[in-house]
Amino acid sequence: MTEIATSIVDTMREPVLVLEPDLTVLHANRSFYSCFHTSEAETVGRQLRELGNGQWNIPALRQLLEEMLDENDIVENYRVEHEFETIGKRVMLLNARRLQQSPDRKRIFLAISDVTERERLENELIASNEFSEKLIDSIREGLLVLTPDLVVESANKTFYDLFRVSPEETEGRTIYDIGNGQWDIPALRRALEDVLPHDHRFDDFEVTHEFPAIGRRIMLLNGRALDHLPRILLAIRDETEKRRHESEQKVMVGELQHRVKNILANVHSIATATLRRSNSLAEFEAAFLDRLKSLARTQDLLLRESSGCVDLHELVSWELAAHGWEEDGRLTIDGPEVTLSRREAQAFAMLVHELATNAVKHGAFARSGGRLDITWNIARANGRDNLSFEWREDGVAIDKQPSSSGFGSGLIRRSVGHMLGGTSSLDFSPRGAICKVEFALDA
Structure with missing residues (x-):
């Protein structure tokens, strides 16, 4: 050379x-x-x-x-x-x-x-890009990468799935044009054009918008202007379901508080009425605990149904079964299907309990020849359904009319009149007690 x-x-x-x-x-x-x-x-x-x-x-x-x-x-x-x-x-x-x-x-x-070294760096870059893409796609929030003029460079899978748009409808368009203008939202414009250029970020910017394809959505937006790259990251968290659950939970808590308040009021009422008619502490204890058990049975029925409603036939059957009676030759229960609201069920259960307690002590359930027929029907009046209920005992010889204080008629009147807004009557024929109740059912 x-x-x-x-x-x-x-x-x-x-x-x-x-x-x-x-x-x-x-x-x-x-x-x-x-x-x-x-x-x-x-x-x-x-x-x-x-x-x-x-x-x-x-x-x-x-x-x-x-x-x-x-x-x-x-x-x-x-x-x-x-x-x-x-x-x-x-x-x-x-x-x-x-x-x-x-x-x-x-x-x-x-x-x-x-x-x-060059290939190592290239492979690391490819791996890093793949990692970033997979990481972005795994994020549960919708994510958009925007250029400074708000053109969508890319979006993650969550965004496409959540807002039902495709990459072809999204990438290369301004954010206000994607989805046939679904994202041309005044609040979003303020965040991107007024807040972001000055602060380089915004957090939990709430936007509520009605989308043609997916309906009303509540979203929290988080935006970042990158320091070393002319790009904007826009993260979108859909809060719609969370807010709905929170609202439902708030209603449930309010309903629970209301139920507890009503139960405590019922307990207070039972205690007061029982005390007034009791001649001794032992008599008060027996009657009070018996009525509390009836209230507990009603709560069990209410808890079984998510709607908080109870079937009338089931309520009557439960209460009578607690006293040892079932539908047989001596007991009939007959009437159309009726659903009682929580308020109606609590009041009506107390009424049935008082009648059943008296029947065990003095009426049809206390005599081998006694029988009980329970019937009801529904009549439409003034735009509402009205329940007519009858409790009729037979086969019982009554020499004299029992005193109201011994029978709990005060609780019956209070249950029907005060709690149900209806009317009630309690009569004693020579063959047994007859109770009639009427009230308008909750709509």
Whole structure:
């Protein structure tokens, strides 16, 4: 090689080898020695496959150079991956030229680009991009990436699923144009055009909007203008279901408070009425606990139904069963299907309890020949359904009319009159008690 050619090769930053036709090294530049941790004495005059204790005995490289001598004059960016003893795994791009010195002498100029680090960084970048894409798609909030002029660059899967739009309808359009203008929302414009340019961020900006495809939605928006990239991130959290659940929970808590208040009022009323009609503490205890059990049975029925309503037939049957009576030859229960509200059920259960308690002590349930017929019907009047209920005992000889204080008629009147807004009557025929109740059912 001439002195000028040698100087040019030595100044190149890439490792370079000049090879004889038999692949003996004629010259190597300083970059080659530095990159592959070898010296001139260990390199020049040796076969390529012998360099570095055989480290350069690379079949792919040898095949490339031998084929080049036979067929081609140029090889560009031929990728070779090899594990070297001294420097580890390297990825190289080889560029070779055949130099025609004479018809029978063809040297090879071999430039070696070490792209190990570059490929590592490229792979890390690809992996990082893939990680970012997968991470963004896994976010449960809708996410938009916007350019400074508010054109949508990309969106995550949550956004497409939530707002029922496609990438074709979204990417490359301004945010106000996507979804046939669904996002042209004044509140959103204020956030993006007024707040974001000055503060570079906004948090939990609430927007309520009616979308044609998905209806009314309540959203919390969080925006960020990136510091080192001209992009805007807009995160959209759909709060609609959460707000609905919170509203339902608030109603449920209010309803629970109302129920507890009503139950405590009932307990107070029962205690007061029982105390007034009791002649001793033992008598009060027995009657009071009995009535509390009736109230508890009603609450059990109410809790079984999510609507808080109770079937009249079931309520009557439960109360009578608690006193040991079931529908048989001595007991009939007959009437159309009637659903009582929570308020009606609590009041009506107390009425049935008082009647059943008296029947056990003095009436039909206290005599072997006694019987009980319970009937009701519904009549429509003044735009409302009115319930007419009758309790009729038979087969009981009554010599004199029981006192009202002993029968609990005060509780019956209070249950019907005060709580149900209806009327009641309690009569005693020679054959047993007859109670009639009428009131308008809740709509």
